[in-house]
Amino acid sequence: MKTERNELVQVAKSLKTQGYSYLVKITAVDYEKYLDVLYFLRNMPAGKDEVLEVQIDPADAWVPTLMGEFEAADWYERELFEMFGIEVKGRSMERLLLEKWNGTGAPLRKNFTWNAPYETEGS
Amino acid sequence: MSDLNTIVSTYLGVSGILAEIIGIVAYAVAVSILIVAFDYVFGWVERKTIAKIQKRHGPTYAGKYGILQNMADFVKLLSKEHVVPKRADKLLFLPTIPAMLALSVFLIFLIPLTPELIETNIGLGLLVILVLLSFMPLIIFANGFGSGNKFAAISAQRSVVMLLSYEIPLVFVIAAVGVLANGYTLSGIMSAQNHWWFVFLMPIGFFVFFIVMLAELERPPFDMREADNELIAGWLTDVSAPYYTLALFLDYTRMFLGSLLIAILFFGGWNGPVLPPVVWLLLKVFIISFFIMIVRATTVRMRIDRLLRFGWTWLLPLSLLNLILIYLLFIG
Amino acid sequence: MAITRINIGPVHPSTHGVIRLVADIDGDTVVNLEPHIGFLHRGVEKLVETRMYMQSPPYMEKLDYVAPMSYDEAYVAAVEKAMGVEVKERAMWVRTILLELQRIASHLLWLGTMANDVGQFFTVFMWCFKDRDLILRLLEEASGARMFYVNMRIGGLIRDLPPGFDDRARETLNYMEKRIGEYEDFLEKNPIFIERMRGVGVMNRDKAIELGVTGPVLRGSGVSYDVRKDNPYYVYDKLNFEPQARSEGDCFARYKVRMLEMRESIKLVKDALSKMPGGDALGMQVRLILPSAKNREVTLSREMPRGECMMYMVADPQKPYRLSIRSPSFINLAALNEIAKGCRTADIFAIMGSLDLVMGDADR
Incomplete structure (x- = not known):
């Protein structure tokens, strides 16, 4: 199900009231022309999945947070920010989750190049 | 210290304060040896028995049935550096x-x-x-x-x-x-x-x-x-x-x-x-x-x-x- | 009382892998427990984008080094789904058997380490490792390797089960059934163990769904969701087993769910061994992998020992364009802070043990 990022929270809320209360995963795909952010929701007892798809511009990459609806979104959103450089608005991102390196850029973007010295900094 | 006194004076032929001191020292040495022996033997017994309970072998290489393993560990630990943390009192x-x-x-x-x-x-x-x-x-x-x-x-x-x-x-x-x-x-x-x-x-x-x-x-x-x-x-x-x-x-x-x-x-x-x-x-x-x-x-x-x-x-x-x-x- | 901040790990006897926990402790009560992960982050998702499809299974296996077969299978199944290839009938049965054997092996390792976490002095740990070895031996017979199998091929397996596998597997499983009973006796008849597990780290049903936990952790909280039953793949719908769930949501429930799951897996493998058809199980040696255009995006769920793993693959010819792995340890670990809030210092480790975390899986 395709949706706009401005409507995302609304759509997620309405889906939650329909029983889609389990967030399976938030991930993204970099199609270079646009970024595809995917929200996998599940209607838990029935096990039915619903995928929310948000297409965003790589130059203006941000999505609203779903923390208010799903607590499980926390780490996925942090991962999203780290791996795709997609800013998640409406929540704090106090530290990086997975990576401990000195470079810049989002590793899972297609145009990513390694630009850090080959040593890591203790967090 | 009457009993020790008598034992020491009977076997060594000394008496008085000297016999008392010898008696105390001898007793202390004997008990210390006993403690060290217990520690050593029981350390080995514990390792072997817990190994048996856990379906392992326990120490086998050092000495017969690994009896020297504790000695090896002891020597190894003693040869390590002694570090005192800076923040320690x-x-x-x-x-x-x-x-x-x-x-x-x-x-x-x-x-x-x-x-x-x-x-x-x-x-x-x-x-x-x-x-x-x-x-x-x-x-x-x-x-x-x-x-x-x-x-x-x-x-x-x-x-x-x-x-x-x-x-x-x-x-x-x-x-x-x-x-x-x-x-x-x-x-x-x-x-x-x-x-x-x-x-x-x-x-x-x-x-x-x-x-x-x-x-x-x-x-x-x-x-x-x-x-x-x-x-x-x-x-x-x-x-x-x-x-x-x-x-x-x-x-x-x-x-x-x-x-x-x-x-x-x-x-x-x-x-x-x-x-x-x-x-x-x-x-x-x-x-x-x-x-x-x-x-x-x-x-x-x-x-x-x-x-x-x-x-x-x-x-x-x-x-x-x-x-x-x-x-x-x-x-x- | 002032709050003490203690740093647990990344080198600590019971973190099982490299994870760092920063615990804020008020007296003996945990106020906040922040997991710092990423020590085993190897960028596998990026790595597979640069590799041919069938070069990747070894990387997949290293994600969850306790249950490598399940990742191997999930990845290959995703590729198969993208290609639109049907798995051979017998290969489906063999895969099911191997996956369930892998589940038993993984749960045995979990049991040993969890018993250690609550202060058992290595006895259960050693027994479990010894018994796990019997399962590994079976897997070795089937695949040729003890730990990293790389056993799956497109449409089947690298080799069929060897002759006599049936009998040996049955023998091992009968023995394992007896042993699991012994473990349960050993632990559950110990009132201290019950005391350490029961009522500790409680997560109710709604909270579990909210936090998105999976697998035995979710089922321990009363949500009877098992991909094998609710969204069956391979031959799980033809086999006779019950998904296990408990409603308490504490460490003991999670422990019990896994113990019961081991028994179910034994039942399942025995059932599969008796119903298994003959025929060919060998996979194809595919040099050129061209996914069909309509299947470019593939979503695939698998019930792994640690929980549900979801592979989301955008397939290109020869190489995946993007592979996103929803790893069960990652989301279970994300719930740790919520579960551990308010518990005692010693309970941190009981809860960690009951979550069954593999850091390679969480960090990817």
Whole structure:
């Protein structure tokens, strides 16, 4: 199900009231022309999945947070920010989750190049 | 020191103050050798037996059946660098482990190992031992806070909490023993068990005392002070190799001490047919230590707050009940 | 009382892998427990984008080094789904058997380490490792390797089960059934163990769904969702087993769910061994992998020992354009802070043990 990022929270809320209360995963795909952010929701007892798809511009990459609806979104959103450089608005991102390196850029973007010295900094 | 005096003067032909000094030194050396031998042998027995319980082999390479493994470990640990953490309070941190070891050894000196040598039997022997034994958690507390490590600090806190949970039941049980034996001398307690061991006369008291001893000796299920899965090594976290060797020695020496106390207070001490008294005593000590070791291999660590609750809701009433029962049955 | 901040790990006896926990402790009560992960982050998702499809299974296996077969299978199944390839009938049965054997092996390792975490002095740990070895031996017979199998091929397996596998597997499983009973006796008859597990780290049903936990952790909280039953793949719908769930939501429930799951897996493998058809199970040696255009995006769920793993793959010819792995440990670990709030210091490790975390899986 395709949706706009401005409507995302609304759509997620309405889906939650329909029983889609389990967030399976938030991930993204970099199609270079646009970024595809995917929200996998599940209607838990029935096990039915619903995928929310948000297409965003790589130059203006941000999505609203779903923390208010799903607590499980926390780490996925942090991962999203780290791996795709997609800013998640409406929540704090106090530290990086997975990576401990000195470079810049989002590793899972297609145009990513390694630009850090080959040593890591203790967090 | 009459008995030692006579032995020394008969065999060496010296008398007076010289004989006394020689006697004391000889006794101290003999007991020290005994302690070291126990530590060594029991360390090996524990490794092998726990290995058998866990379906492993245990040490096999060093010496026959791995008997030299502990020696190898000892030498290896001694050859390591001694590091004192910068943040440690050296006055509290450094002397504590040697002090505890010395205290344990001294307590064993206070215990008469054979009826012939009861001069080590001081008037209120059991009470002196009790007082000094209660001192140990405080030393651990000092060490834990002195090392400046947070894990050690938590361990130190736990040490005090444990002290709160088991010290009073321990006193009550010892009081009951004193009532039964009509005194607190260790030899008196042992001779009072000529016919009936106290374990049969007060099983409840034995139960409480055994649990308290497990806690006192930091043996599982009450090893929350060391708790290697939680606190890395508890109060020993920052202790480096040479002192850690001492700590291992301390562990087994305290186990020897604890088993000795259990054997004397509840299993008749040196009482037994045919074999000489000291052999009976050591045999009982060994069996009790063995049992403590089996407990180690088969149980799960208790949580500290549960121990506190257990101490106050079970051990304390049980020990009090034990004391009252003993008083009513044998005195009243 | 002042709040103490202690740092647990990344080198600590019971973190099982490299994870760092920063615990804020008020007296003996945990106020906040922040997991710092990423020590085993190897960028596998990026790595597979640069590799041919069938070069990747070894990387997949290293994600969850306790249950490598399940990741191997999930990845290959995703590729198969993208290609639109049907798996051979017998290969489906063999895969099911191997996956369930892998589940038993993984749960045995979990049991040992969890018993260690609550202060068991290595006894259960050693027994479990010894018994796990018997399962590994079976897997070795089937695949040729003890730990990293790389056993799956497109449409089937690298090799069929060897002759006599049936009998040996049955023998091992009978023995294992007896042993699991022994473990349960050993632990559950110990009141201290029950005390350490029961009522510790409680997560109720709604909270579990909210936090998105999976697998035995979710089922321990009363949500009976098992991909094998609710969204069956391979031959799980033809086999006789019940998904296990408990409603308490504490550490003991999670422990019990896994113990019961092991029994179910044994039942399942035995059932599969008796119903298994003959025929060919060998996979194809595919040099050129061209996914069909309509299947470019593939979503695939698998019930792994640690929980549900979802593979989301955008397939290009020869190489995946994007592979996103929803790893069960990651989301279970994300719930740790919520579960551990308010518990005792010693319970942190019981809860960690009951979550069954593999850091390679969480960090990817």
